[in-house]
Amino acid sequence: MKRAARATLTRTAPGVECRGIDEMNSRRVRLTVDGSVQGVGFRPYVYRLAHALELHGFVRNDARGVVVEVEGSTRALERFIQRLPKDAPPLASCGDIVREDIAPLGSREFTIDESVPSREVRAQVVPDSATCDECLRELFDPMDRRYRYPFVNCTNCGPRFTIVRGIPYDRPLTTMAAFVMCADCRAEYDDPRNRRFHAQPNACPRCGPRAWFVDAAGHVAPLGDARDAIEAAAVALLNGAIIAVKGLGGFHLACRADNDVAVQRLRARKVREEKPFALMVPDLAAAHCLVELAALDEQLLNGRERPIVLARRRHEARVADLVAPRQRCLGLMLPYSPLHHLLLADVGNPLVMTSGNVSDEPIVYENGTAIAGLATIADFLLLHDRPIECRVDDSIVRTIAIGGQHQAQMLRRSRGFAPTTLRLPVATPEPLLACGAQLKNSFCLVRERDAWLGPHVGDLANYETLQSFIDGVTHHEALFSVTPRHVAFDDHPEYLSTKYARARIDASPEQLSLGVQHHHAHLAACLAEHGECGPAIGVIFDGIGYGLDGTLWGGEVLLGDLTRFERVGHLRAVRMPGGEAAIREPWRMTCAWLSELSPGVTPALPGALVGQVRDAKWRSVARLVRGGIASPYTTSMGRLFDALSVLCGGPPDVSYEGQAAIELEMMADEEEVGRYDVQLCGEDGALMMDARPLVRGAIADLDANVPAATVAARVHNGIVDATTRICHLVAEQRDVNTVVLSGGVFQNVLLIERTAEALLAAGLRVLVPQRVPPNDGGIAFGQAAIAAARAASSTAIPIT
Ligand SMILES: [Zn+2]
Numbered sequence: 001m002k003r004a005a006r007a008t009l010t011r012t013a014p015g016v017e018c019r020g021i022d023e024m025n026s027r028r029v030r031l032t033v034d035g036s037v038q039g040v041g042f043r044p045y046v047y048r049l050a051h052a053l054e055l056h057g058f059v060r061n062d063a064r065g066v067v068v069e070v071e072g073s074t075r076a077l078e079r080f081i082q083r084l085p086k087d088a089p090p091l092a093s094c095g096d097i098v099r100e101d102i103a104p105l106g107s108r109e110f111t112i113d114e115s116v117p118s119r120e121v122r123a124q125v126v127p128d129s130a131t132c133d134e135c136l137r138e139l140f141d142p143m144d145r146r147y148r149y150p151f152v153n154c155t156n157c158g159p160r161f162t163i164v165r166g167i168p169y170d171r172p173l174t175t176m177a178a179f180v181m182c183a184d185c186r187a188e189y190d191d192p193r194n195r196r197f198h199a200q201p202n203a204c205p206r207c208g209p210r211a212w213f214v215d216a217a218g219h220v221a222p223l224g225d226a227r228d229a230i231e232a233a234a235v236a237l238l239n240g241a242i243i244a245v246k247g248l249g250g251f252h253l254a255c256r257a258d259n260d261v262a263v264q265r266l267r268a269r270k271v272r273e274e275k276p277f278a279l280m281v282p283d284l285a286a287a288h289c290l291v292e293l294a295a296l297d298e299q300l301l302n303g304r305e306r307p308i309v310l311a312r313r314r315h316e317a318r319v320a321d322l323v324a325p326r327q328r329c330l331g332l333m334l335p336y337s338p339l340h341h342l343l344l345a346d347v348g349n350p351l352v353m354t355s356g357n358v359s360d361e362p363i364v365y366e367n368g369t370a371i372a373g374l375a376t377i378a379d380f381l382l383l384h385d386r387p388i389e390c391r392v393d394d395s396i397v398r399t400i401a402i403g404g405q406h407q408a409q410m411l412r413r414s415r416g417f418a419p420t421t422l423r424l425p426v427a428t429p430e431p432l433l434a435c436g437a438q439l440k441n442s443f444c445l446v447r448e449r450d451a452w453l454g455p456h457v458g459d460l461a462n463y464e465t466l467q468s469f470i471d472g473v474t475h476h477e478a479l480f481s482v483t484p485r486h487v488a489f490d491d492h493p494e495y496l497s498t499k500y501a502r503a504r505i506d507a508s509p510e511q512l513s514l515g516v517q518h519h520h521a522h523l524a525a526c527l528a529e530h531g532e533c534g535p536a537i538g539v540i541f542d543g544i545g546y547g548l549d550g551t552l553w554g555g556e557v558l559l560g561d562l563t564r565f566e567r568v569g570h571l572r573a574v575r576m577p578g579g580e581a582a583i584r585e586p587w588r589m590t591c592a593w594l595s596e597l598s599p600g601v602t603p604a605l606p607g608a609l610v611g612q613v614r615d616a617k618w619r620s621v622a623r624l625v626r627g628g629i630a631s632p633y634t635t636s637m638g639r640l641f642d643a644l645s646v647l648c649g650g651p652p653d654v655s656y657e658g659q660a661a662i663e664l665e666m667m668a669d670e671e672e673v674g675r676y677d678v679q680l681c682g683e684d685g686a687l688m689m690d691a692r693p694l695v696r697g698a699i700a701d702l703d704a705n706v707p708a709a710t711v712a713a714r715v716h717n718g719i720v721d722a723t724t725r726i727c728h729l730v731a732e733q734r735d736v737n738t739v740v741l742s743g744g745v746f747q748n749v750l751l752i753e754r755t756a757e758a759l760l761a762a763g764l765r766v767l768v769p770q771r772v773p774p775n776d777g778g779i780a781f782g783q784a785a786i787a788a789a790r791a792a793s794s795t796a797i798p799i800t
C-alpha cells in the first residue's frame with residue numbers, strides 16, 4: 001500500500017526527483033537507550049538492524065548508554081523501534097528508551113560513531129560472562145587460530161567488570177589497553193559483521209595476554225611433554241599437586257577433589273579446618289555424578305553468571321570427605337573462562353577450587369602477591385598477564401522451594417552478578433553510599449533508583465579486607481560517577497564499615513550520616529528487592545546485630561516499612577558469656593541457655609560435652625552468666641541454634657561462622673514432624689518467644705536416648721511453629737498480611753522452607769530474599785533502600 005501511495009505522489013508532483021520524494025517521506029528519530037548496553041555488542045547489533053531495515057543514521061556510546069539516530073520510512077522506523085529492545089544481544093539489557101522525533105538530515109548511510117567523552121557518566125558496567133558456545137568451539141578446534149588460546153572471547157562473552165578502569169567501556173579504559181591488536185584481530189574488531197566487532201578484550205595468541213606456569217619460588221617451571229602451561233598445570237594436578245590458578249576475578253587454589261591427601265594438605269596449608277570447599281567440574285554430566293540437580297539448578301550452573309551452586313550430594317559421589325565435612329550439599333561450578341575450560345578438559349576430573357587467599361584475607365588477584373602470599377600453600381602457580389582491575393569472588397546460589405515453587409536464592413553475590421543494577425522502589429533525591437556490615441561485607445552506591453551492590457568484600461576484621469573495601473568504594477564511585485551525599489551505616493559502633501563511614505563524614509561534613517539498625521536493614525533489603533515499600537512483618541533470625549537498646553539482637557520480629565520499624569516480638573534474651581568468644585565457642589551458649597532453666601544454680605555439664613570442655617571452665621562460664629560480667633544480653637536465634645547443636649553433639653568450638661547452627665540443620669531428620677514448644681508471652685508491649693520449654697524438651701529427649709537427628713528436627717519444627725503463631729498474631733492485630741523472612745539464620749533451608757510453608761498455610765503472604773543474600777551480604781542494599789526512602793520522604797534524618 002505504501003508503495004502505491006508513493007507512486008501516486010510521484011505522478012502528482014512532476015519535477016521533483018525521486019530522492020526528494022524520499023526525503024519528504026523520510027522521518028528521523030533519536031533514541032536514547034540506557035541500561036546495560038555498552039561492551040555487549042549493542043552498537044554492531046544496532047548497525048545490523050538498521051542495515052536490515054534500510055535505515056540511515058548513526059549509533060554511538062555516550063555517558064548514559066547509547067544514542068541512536070535513524071532516518072527512513074515511517075514503517076521501517078516503527079519496526080526498528082519495536083525490535084530494538086527485543087532482539088538485543090545476550091549480554092545486553094535495555095533500560096529506558098527515550099524517543100525524540102527530529103528533523104531528517106538526509107543521511108545516506110548508517111555509521112558507528114566514536115564515543116563522546118563526557119563528565120557525567122551514567123552508563124552501566126556489565127558483569128563478566130562465561131565463555132559462549134562459539135568461542136568454545138574455536139578453543140577446541142585444532143584448525144582455529146585461537147586453538148587452546150586461554151583468552152578467547154567475543155562480544156557475547158568474556159571479561160567486563162573485572163577489566164574496566166573507566167567509562168565509556170572502550171579498550172583504552174580497560175586492562176587490555178597494553179595489548180596492541182594484530183592485523184587479524186584488528187580486522188575482526190573493525191568489521192561490524194564480525195562477532196568480535198568492538199569486543200574490547202579481543203585478542204589472539206599473537207597479540208594478546210598469555211599464561212605461564214611457575215613453581216612456588218616464581219621460577220618458570222619446565223613444561224616437559226605438556227603442550228602448554230595449562231596442560232602442565234593439569235598434569236601436576238593429576239599428580240596431586242596444589243596449584244594457584246589466576247582466573248577472571250582473582251586466584252583460586254585448586255587440587256583434585258577425589259584425592260584425600262591433596263585436600264588434607266590444602267586444608268592444613270590454608271588453615272581452613274572445616275569450612276566446605278567449592279568444586280569445579282568439567283561439565284553438566286560430571287555435575288550430575290556428584291549431586292542431585294533440579295532443572296533450576298542446571299540452569300543456574302549453566303547460566304552465563306556461572307555461580308557456585310549448592311546441591312544435594314549423591315551418596316556415591318567420588319569426592320574426598322574433607323571437601324565438605326558433615327554437609328548434605330556440595331558447592332559446584334562449571335568452567336567460566338577459556339582457561340578454566342582448558343584446565344578442566346585436560347584434568348578430566350572434578351577439582352577443588354577455593355578462593356586463593358590466606359585464611360580470612362581477601363582473594364589475591366595480582367601475580368606478585370600470589371607468588372609472595374600463596375606460594376606457602378600452592379606447589380605451583382598458573383599465571384597470566386592480563387591485569388585484574390577489580391577482584392571478584394565466585395558467587396554462591398542455591399534453590400529453595402517456597403509454596404511448592406523452586407526459586408533461586410543468592411548466598412554470595414559477586415562474579416557474574418556484580419555490578420548489575422538493582423532497582424530501588426524509591427528514588428533517592430541525592431546520591432548515597434551504604435557501607436554494609438562487618439561480616440560478608442559489601443557496599444552499595446545509589447543514584448535515583450539505581451543501586452549498585454558491590455561485589456562481596458568479606459570480613460572487614462583484617463587490614464587487607466578493609467583496604468579492599470575502601471579501594472572498592474573509591475573504584476565504584478569513579479566508575480559510576482557517584483558522589484554520595486548521604487552515607488548510611490550500621491548502628492554498631494565497632495563495625496569497621498561504621499568507623500569508615502564516620503571518618504568519611506568527619507572529613508567532609510557536607511555528607512549526611514544515617515545510622516541504620518541492622519535487622520531493619522535485613523527487612524528493607526528483602527522488601528526492596530521485591531520492589532515493595534512495606535509495611536510487612538519482618539521475621540529476622542540472625543547471628544547478632546546491634547539493637548536499639550544496646551543489647552545484641554538476632555531473633556527479632558519487626559513490623560516496618562522502608563522508613564521506620566517497630567520491634568513487635570523477639571526471642572527471650574539470654575547472656576552471651578564472654579561476648580564474641582561465645583561465637584567461636586558455641587558451648588558457652590549451651591551453658592547460658594541451661595543456666596536460664598535453673599537460675600542461680602550451676603547447670604551440670606551436659607553429656608555431649610563430657611571430655612570436650614573441662615569442668616572448671618564450664619563452671620567459670622556459668623559464673624559469667626550469673627554475674628553478667630562481659631556477657632551482654634542477646635536475643636540471637638543463631639546463638640540458640642548453636643546452643644542446641646552442641647547439646648545434640650555438634651562442635652563445641654567452631655572454625656567458621658555459623659558452623660554449629662549449620663551442623664544442627666545437617667543432623668535433622670527431614671521426615672520427623674514432632675516439635676518442642678516455644679511459649680509466647682507479652683513483654684513491654686512486644687511478644688516474647690520463650691525458648692526455655694524447647695531447650696527443656698530437647699534435653700529430656702536426649703536423656704531418653706532419642707536420636708540427635710530427631711531432636712534436631714523437633715527443634716526446627718518448634719521454631720517454625722512459634723514463628724508462625726507470632727506472625728499470625730501480629731498480622732491480625734495490626735492488619736498486615738505480608739511476612740518477610742530474612743537474616744543469616746534463614747540460610748537454613750529446612751527452616752526457611754518449613755516456615756514459609758506454614759505461613760502460607762496460615763493465609764499470609766511470604767517474601768524471601770532471592771537476588772540479594774539473606775545474610776549480611778544484603779545489609780548494604782537494605783541500608784541503601786532505607787536511606788533512599790527516608791531522604792525521599794524528607795522525614796528528619798537523625799544525625800548520629
Ligand atoms: Zn564468545
Ligand SMILES: [Zn+2]
Pocket residue numbers: 181182183184185186203204205206207208
Ligand atoms: Zn591478535
Ligand SMILES: [Zn+2]
Pocket residue numbers: 518522542543544545743744775776
Ligand atoms: Zn545480620
